[in-house]
Amino acid sequence: MVMKTLERIKRALPEVEHIVMFYNDGTVYQTTFEQFEESVNIPKVGEEFANILLTLKKLYDLSNYKFSRYNQLLFDTEDIDVLIIKIGENTNLALFFRKSLEKGELHIDSIKKYITKIGILIDIGRIELIESEIRFSERELQKLIDDMGEKLLKQSDLNILIGASSDDITEIEKIETEIEELTVAIMKSEMDKDSKVEEISKIEEKVDSEEVMLVLVKKELRLKRENVKALDKRFNDKIEKKERLEKEEEEQRDEEKLTEISMEIEDLEEQKEIAQLEVVEKQEELKNLKIKLEEDNIRKNEIIEEKEKKKLTIQELYKDLEAKMKKEKELKETVDIKKDVDKLAEISQEVDNLKDQIDQLKVNSEEKSKEMENLKSQIDKINKQIEKIEEDKLEIKEEIAELEGQVEEDKKTISELKVQLDSEDDEKKRKKIEKEIEKLEKDID
Numbered sequence: 366m367v368m369k370t371l372e373r374i375k376r377a378l379p380e381v382e383h384i385v386m387f388y389n390d391g392t393v394y395q396t397t398f399e400q401f402e403e404s405v406n407i408p409k410v411g412e413e414f415a416n417i418l419l420t421l422k423k424l425y426d427l428s429n430y431k432f433s434r435y436n437q438l439l440f441d442t443e444d445i446d447v448l449i450i451k452i453g454e455n456t457n458l459a460l461f462f463r464k465s466l467e468k469g470e471l472h473i474d475s476i477k478k479y480i481t482k483i484g485i486l487i488d489i490g491r492i493e494l495i496e497s498e499i500r501f502s503e504r505e506l507q508k509l510i511d512d513m514g515e516k517l518l519k520q521s522d523l524n525i526l527i528g529a530s531s532d533d534i535t536e537i538e539k540i541e542t543e544i545e546e547l548t549v550a551i552m553k554s555e556m557d558k559d560s561k562v563e564e565i566s567k568i569e570e571k572v573d574s575e576e577v578m579l580v581l582v583k584k585e586l587r588l589k590r591e592n593v594k595a596l597d598k599r600f601n602d603k604i605e606k607k608e609r610l611e612k613e614e615e616e617q618r619d620e621e622k623l624t625e626i627s628m629e630i631e632d633l634e635e636q637k638e639i640a641q642l643e644v645v646e647k648q649e650e651l652k653n654l655k656i657k658l659e660e661d662n663i664r665k666n667e668i669i670e671e672k673e674k675k676k677l678t679i680q681e682l683y684k685d686l687e688a689k690m691k692k693e694k695e696l697k698e699t700v701d702i703k704k705d706v707d708k709l710a711e712i713s714q715e716v717d718n719l720k721d722q723i724d725q726l727k728v729n730s731e732e733k734s735k736e737m738e739n740l741k742s743q744i745d746k747i748n749k750q751i752e753k754i755e756e757d758k759l760e761i762k763e764e765i766a767e768l769e770g771q772v773e774e775d776k777k778t779i780s781e782l783k784v785q786l787d788s789e790d791d792e793k794k795r796k797k798i799e800k801e802i803e804k805l806e807k808d809i810d
Contacts, residue, residue, distance in 0.1 A: 371397060374460075377653060382445075383461040386452075391415030414449070414459060506554040513547040516540050582654065583754050586647040590761050593644055596637040598768070602809065603630045651754060775805045 371384050375397070385396040393411035417438070425432035438449040446462040603626055610623045779802055786798045 371395060376656075378460075380462050381460050382463040385410060385414065385459040385461075387411045387414050387457055387459065389415065389418065389455045389457070414457065417449070418457070503558065506551060506558065509547055509551045509554060513544060513551070516544050516547065576657075582647060582650045583750055583757070586644070586651065586754065587757050587761070589640060589643045589647055590757075593637065593640045594761065594765055596633060596640055600630065600633040600637055603633060605809075654750070772809055775809050779805050 371386070374384060375381055383397045385393055385398065387393045388411075391408075391411040391414060393407050396407060396410075398405045398407055398410070418435070421435060421438070422432050434451060435449075436451055440447040440449075444464055446464065448460045448462065450458045450460070452458050607623065607626045607630065610619060610626065782798050782802050782805075786795060786802070789795050789798060
């Protein structure tokens, strides 16, 4: 999952040459150096990154400033820029930017514009990473519960022995201590799991707020295309005017006007190139939007699979609950009153704990269902955005074709009227024809 996140960043930001994900203690848990730079001492790289963060904290302490956490650190050097971003409580991301060969520099402002995009990609990867950690915690939790069950069974067997020896009693006390340790470990695992779930919720809220920005892509793309269309029309009109002036006799030609039109054509051509580049950039944003849609579909399928696993886990807990209740009944029939009361209290507590776990799993299952519905809603929304963009694109093409057809028709009419004007002797008719020509030329402009 982490490598998938690195690939997303490399895809979205081709300026990034290498990526390092590391913990605060300097442990590198994923990097692109492993793929392309075998000679790089990766543990040493992580150690130096950790030293940078530690040095920053020491600097704050020496300056009597309160240091809570950093957000981003940027190192601007001659050939490479390094951007370090805080992505979690104990996790960090370092990006190595190769500077442009043309400009020889990568401005801070140009790097800052990537941070939101990186944040979205990292948040998506962090969700996957945290969910993987949660699944690991759940497996560890289940293992602890199984171990505790074995200890309780052994304790029960020891307690019902008649005339237990001092060694048996010592063993019971040892098992009771182990049970207490297991209980503490289970509680810690459950707290870790809850904190991970809460962290996912915060990340999802952040991703949702950032995706609102994607809605603006459609409007911006349409405006930029309309701008290209308008520039094309003005450019073609100026070309036609220039050609008409060039065809005039040299003594009648307005050289000053011709020079002015030529400069306007050059200016319009430059504006048109810039506008076309802006359209290409917006189309790239649309492409990234489609990539996000595909990832959301994959995520939706993963949630469905997790939901089914939760159902199976609940069924297993019901089996454990039934076994505990059966054992509770057997103990009532086999142990003496004192031991029976003590053991029944323990098993009753275990039964209550199992019920609580089942209820919690049901709640988690419902949360997964809600998350799946939210994803479906987001996917539908993105689909509608893509469909609307495609419709706008088709509509613009049709409008351009219609306008081009009208312009050609007007040009043809102007040519016919000019021929008619050349052959007409009647002054009134000539003025009428000239007005029609003037009107059509204004329409074309």
